[in-house]
Amino acid sequence: xxxxxxxxxxxxxxxxxxxxxxxxxxxxxxxxxxxxxxxxxxxxxxxxxxxxxxxxxxxxxxxxxxxxxxxxxxxxxxxxxxxxxxxxxxxxxxxxxxxxxxxxxxxxxxxxxxxxxxxxxxxxxxxxxxxxxxxxxxxxxxxxxxxxxxxxxxxxxxxxxxxxxxxxxxxxxxxxxxxxxxxxxxxxxxxxxxxxxxxxxxxxxxxxxxxxxxxxxxxxxxxxxxxxxxxxxxxxxxxxxxxxxxxxxxxxxxxxxxxxxxxxxxxxxxxxxxxxxxxxxxxxxxxxxxxxxxxxxxxxxxxxxxxxx
Amino acid sequence: xxxxxxxxxxxxxxxxxxxxxxxxxxxxxxxxxxxxxxxxxxxxxxxxxxxxxxxxxxxxxxxxxxxxxxxxxxxxxxxxxxxxxxxxxxxxxxxxxxxxxxxxxxxxxxxxxxxxxxxxxxxxxxxxxxxxxxxxxxxxxxxxxxxxxxxxxxxxxxxxxxxxxxxxxxxxxxxxxxxxxxxxxxxxxxxxxxxxxxxxxxxxxxxxxxxxxxxxxxxxxxxxxxxxxxxxxxxxxxxxxxxxxxxxxxxxxxxxxxxxxxxxxxxxxxxxxxxxxxxxxxxxxxxxxxxxxxxxxxxxxxxxx
Numbered sequence: 001x002x003x004x005x006x007x008x009x010x011x012x013x014x015x016x017x018x019x020x021x022x023x024x025x026x027x028x029x030x031x032x033x034x035x036x037x038x039x040x041x042x043x044x045x046x047x048x049x050x051x052x053x054x055x056x057x058x059x060x061x062x063x064x065x066x067x068x069x070x071x072x073x074x075x076x077x078x079x080x081x082x083x084x085x086x087x088x089x090x091x092x093x094x095x096x097x098x099x100x101x102x103x104x105x106x107x108x109x110x111x112x113x114x115x116x117x118x119x120x121x122x123x124x125x126x127x128x129x130x131x132x133x134x135x136x137x138x139x140x141x142x143x144x145x146x147x148x149x150x151x152x153x154x155x156x157x158x159x160x161x162x163x164x165x166x167x168x169x170x171x172x173x174x175x176x177x178x179x180x181x182x183x184x185x186x187x188x189x190x191x192x193x194x195x196x197x198x199x200x201x202x203x204x205x206x207x208x209x210x211x212x213x214x215x216x217x218x219x220x221x222x223x224x225x226x227x228x229x230x231x232x233x234x235x236x237x238x239x240x241x242x243x244x245x246x247x248x249x250x251x252x253x254x255x256x257x258x259x260x261x262x263x264x265x266x267x268x269x270x271x272x273x274x275x276x277x278x279x280x281x282x283x284x285x286x287x288x289x290x291x292x293x294x295x296x297x298x299x300x301x302x303x304x305x306x307x308x309x
Numbered sequence: 310x311x312x313x314x315x316x317x318x319x320x321x322x323x324x325x326x327x328x329x330x331x332x333x334x335x336x337x338x339x340x341x342x343x344x345x346x347x348x349x350x351x352x353x354x355x356x357x358x359x360x361x362x363x364x365x366x367x368x369x370x371x372x373x374x375x376x377x378x379x380x381x382x383x384x385x386x387x388x389x390x391x392x393x394x395x396x397x398x399x400x401x402x403x404x405x406x407x408x409x410x411x412x413x414x415x416x417x418x419x420x421x422x423x424x425x426x427x428x429x430x431x432x433x434x435x436x437x438x439x440x441x442x443x444x445x446x447x448x449x450x451x452x453x454x455x456x457x458x459x460x461x462x463x464x465x466x467x468x469x470x471x472x473x474x475x476x477x478x479x480x481x482x483x484x485x486x487x488x489x490x491x492x493x494x495x496x497x498x499x500x501x502x503x504x505x506x507x508x509x510x511x512x513x514x515x516x517x518x519x520x521x522x523x524x525x526x527x528x529x530x531x532x533x534x535x536x537x538x539x540x541x542x543x544x545x546x547x548x549x550x551x552x553x554x555x556x557x558x559x560x561x562x563x564x565x566x567x568x569x570x571x572x573x574x575x576x577x578x579x580x581x582x583x584x585x586x587x588x589x590x591x592x593x594x595x596x597x598x599x600x601x602x603x604x605x606x607x608x609x610x611x612x613x614x
Contacts, residue, residue, distance in 0.1 A: 035444075140319065144326030147589040151551035152569055156581050159573040160337045236450050240555050243452045244570060259453055270460050277453035284448035292444070 026297045036293025042286035050102040059083075059093035061100035062251045066091050070269040088258075088272045089265045098279055101253040105283070108169055108254070109234040113227060115173030120180020121223070125215060127181065128188025138181060145178040151240055158246045165248060172238060176230055183226055184219060191218045221298045228291035232284045239280050255279050316600055320593050327589045332375050334585070335578050336368075379586065385579035387572075394579035398565055398587060404474055405564030408556065409549045411484035413542070416491035421538070424499025428534075429526065431504060439496055446493025451552050455486040455559035472561035483560040487552050491545055498541045502534040509533075536606050543599035547592050 030036050054061070068091040072079045079086060085094040127138040157171045191197060197214050205213070241247045242256025243263075250257060255276040262273025350358075359365050366374075378384070384394040427439035462482060463471035470479050506512065507530055515525045554566035561567070565584055572580035 035440075140322050141326065143319070143323045144330065146547070147323055147327050147592050148330070148585065149547050149550040149554070149588050149592070151554050152566075152585055152588065155554075155570065155573055156334060156585055159576065159581070160334055232448070236448075239450050240452060243450075243555070244558065246573075256450075259450075259456070263456060266456060266460055267464055273453070273456055277450065277456070280450050280453065281445075281448050284450075285444060288444050288448060 030293050030297045033293040033296060035289045036296075039286045039289025039293065042282055043290065046102055046106065046283055046286065049099040050106050052099050054100060057093075057096040057099055059096045061092065061096040061253055064090035064092050070265065070272070072269070073271055073275070076271075085275050086269070086271050088261060089269065094272070094275050097253040097258060098255070098275060101255045101258060101276065102279070102283075104248055104252060104254045105235060105238060105256070105280070108165070108172065108238050108248075109231050111169045112173035112234050112238075113176055113230045115170060116176025116230070117180050117223070117227060119174065119177035121184050121219070123177060123181040124184025124186075125188050125211060125219070128185040129192055129211060129215065135185070139185070142178045142181050145175060148175075150175055151237060154237065154241060155244060155246050158241070163246060163249060168238075168241070168247060172234055172241070176234065179230065180223075180226065183222055187219050187222045188215055191215055225291055225295045225298065228287045228294065232287035232291070235280060235284050235287070313601070313604075316597060320597055323593055324590060327586065327593070328376060328379065329372070331582055331586045331589075332372055335582050336371075384583040384586070387577055387580050389572075389575050389577045389580075394583040395587075397568065397580060398583045401563060401565045401568045404562060405550075405553050405557070405566060407474075407480065408483055408487060408562060408564060409546075409553055411480055412487035412491055412549060412552075413545075415484060415488035416495045416545075417542075419488075420492040420495025421499050424496035425503050425531070425534075427496070428500045428503035428507065436500075439500065443493040443497040443500075446489045447497075449489065451486060451490060452555045452559050454489055455483070455556055458482045458486055459559070474563055483556050483562050486559070487549065487556045490552060491549065494541065494545060494548075495538065499534070499538050502537045503530060506530045506534040532606075536603065539602055539606065540599060543595055546595050550588050550592075 065087070068083065068087050070089055071083050071087045071091075073086040073094075074081050074084045076086075083093050083095065085098065087093055088097070123138050123142075127135040153175065154171055158168070161167050161171065192215065197210065200210055200214055238247065238254070239256030239259065242254045243260045245260060247256055248254045250261075258276035259273040259280075262269065262271075262276070265272050364371065382395050386392060387394050387397055390397060423439050423442075427433075427436040430436055459471045459482070462469045469482050470476075471482060473479055512525060512529055515529045516522075520529075550566070553562075553564060554570060556562065557564045557567040558570055565588070569581060569584040572578075572584070
């Protein structure tokens with residue numbers, strides 16, 4: 001009885017309460033996308049792992065226990081529940097290291113993307129809004145940036161400037177500007193041509209006001225989509241840099257460094273590099289799922305693609 | 310033709326920028342004299358070397374000298390091998406081209422058909438599978454995939470060699486590892502481009518005329534869908550080279566990527582310089598070729614000019 005009442009109540013009230021604003025509709029469509037939802041759940045798990053206080057980890061991540069070297073994950077023969085994901089060649093607990101490493105991998109990737117995004121948005125908006133010489137110069141700079149094989153440029157720069165967390169973030173972040181500049185320029189061009197911007201201009205709005213009130217807020221959609229993909233890309237690049245031995249210095253665990261550590265023990269302990277590898281895979285997948293889902297929902301063009309032969 | 314006349318000066322500007330960055334990168338290392346002569350060098354030796362390398366001259370003079378030498382193919386001698394850096398680079402280049410070419414071929418043979426087939430049946434089980442595969446291929450770090458391949462095919466099954474270059478068997482694992490990401494990209498873009506084209510009015514017109522489905526797909530849709538796919542493949546050349554750096558390291562493949570990584574470890578800057586400079590120039594050249602191809606494939610580019 002009660003259940004029926006509720007159903008009726010929801011059925012009658014819902015249309016009034018949930019007026020389908022474009023935002024709500026997009027959110028609902030986004031949550032219906034199973035991939036996108038999975039991405040959100042995975043990302044939430046990663047965020048909890050990354051923010052988990054070090055003191056609450058099952059074991060100190062840098063503590064080695066030479067009596068507990070190369071223990072396989074608990075699900076495999078020889079494993080123990082004390083180390084659910086097993087231990088590495090120095091007897092360090094892999095679960096604790098993975099959780100601690102999530103912090104560095106995600107921190108490096110998101111900070112680097114922030115640097116690149118700020119530079120790229122500034123360049124893209126100036127190029128798209130001002131046009132002329134600024135546009136030509138900035139877009140040629142983008143071409144120069146994109147001409148370099150990214151990984152090679154990054155490791156060469158690290159070799160020159162030395163290693164360290166801050167240097168790593170800056171070196172990873174700067175090249176990201178080029179993608180942002182290109183996409184933000186294109187978006188700015190199309191927004192600036194819209195009638196409401198023309199109208200605001202005709203009403204005598206200052207340039208700063210035009211950019212701040214009308215251009216920047218409308219860049220949010222492409223910005224959010226691009227950022228999820230760029231974070232995923234930087235997670236991969238950071239892990240490659242760490243794998244090549246040019247990332248964060250040991251014993252601080254980054255997932256890429258952990259894979260590189262495990263590489264030397266691949267025959268006795270396949271899990272040592274497999275587990276951080278899966279970690280990177282899952283993290284990148286989560287961001288890509290979310291990015292794909294957001295694009296499907298927010299980019300009006302992608303709706304049209306559903307009606308085909 | 311006007312299109313090309315505009316593109317070429319742009320490319321010269323880009324190459325100029327690339328040369329400045331490469332030059333600047335090596336200048337940032339500080340005084341190369343100490344690297345060249347060691348800490349114990351005498352004052353006279355240092356002074357002599359300095360004037361030999363023109364390091365006592367203003368920066369723009371040094372840059373002009375760098376460009377003059379670079380245009381003649383002289384990037385200095387490798388500090389480690391005592392040979393011209395360019396010679397070492399050129400010696401290693403075929404190995405990388407072999408690896409990258411094999412990976413690209415795999416990407417096309419696998420990626421194109423599955424991407425196109427998925428687009429023909431959107432939201433089907435096969436489409437879901439391709440979407441999943443593409444996302445997976447893009448999310449696995451190349452070096453990790455290489456390690457897994459080594460564990461599986463080298464250590465456990467003992468089927469394939471896991472390092473070095475020689476027979477075709479040596480090529481399989483590294484090429485497959487490098488191709489994984491490319492297959493994903495090609496499949497994804499082929500699917501997207503095909504879906505977009507299939508939604509166009511002229512496809513509906515062709516169908517309405519009663520043309521056979523296969524003919525509509527191949528003659529009308531595929532031809533147009535390939536244009537963006539070609540662009541993406543050209544842009545992937547940079548990713549292929551970056552991927553080669555990692556793949557060559559994992560599989561001890563004697564290509565330019567491994568040469569560069571080793572040079573970076575030993576601070577052998579002439580080699581780093583030549584690798585960065587020449588690969589960037591190659592990338593620019595390939596993009597120009599893509600533009601040419603574009604003009605041939607798409608009449609709109611010519612008209613719109």
